[in-house]
Amino acid sequence: MQTGFLNRLAVFCTPETLLHFRTDDSVYFQTTEALLQAHPRWQIVDEPWKFEHETVFQRRAPVYQSLLARLNPLPDFSP
Numbered sequence: 118m119q120t121g122f123l124n125r126l127a128v129f130c131t132p133e134t135l136l137h138f139r140t141d142d143s144v145y146f147q148t149t150e151a152l153l154q155a156h157p158r159w160q161i162v163d164e165p166w167k168f169e170h171e172t173v174f175q176r177r178a179p180v181y182q183s184l185l186a187r188l189n190p191l192p193d194f195s196p
Contacts, residue, residue, distance in 0.1 A: 118138070118145075118148070120156065123152070123153070123158065123159055124158070127159070130188045131188065132189070132190040134188045135162075135185050135186070136185065136188075137166065137183070137185055138153075138183065138184050138185075139181055139184075146184075157189070158189050159188060160187055160189050161184055161185070161186050162185050162187045164185050166183055
């Protein structure tokens, strides 16, 4: 996850878009969480992970962390 990717992704998303992020790497999770917290277009939200079901990845990973982020709408500068 990188700022450039989040910037580009924001171009194609609407404010209803949820970014689902899950990993078993704690350093990667912390880095991505900090990146999203600092990004002006994305906001981490406390919402349930929709359509949750155990995946092959989850069965193999001893632990994992998840987060959801929502795209912030652009400010309206119209008079």
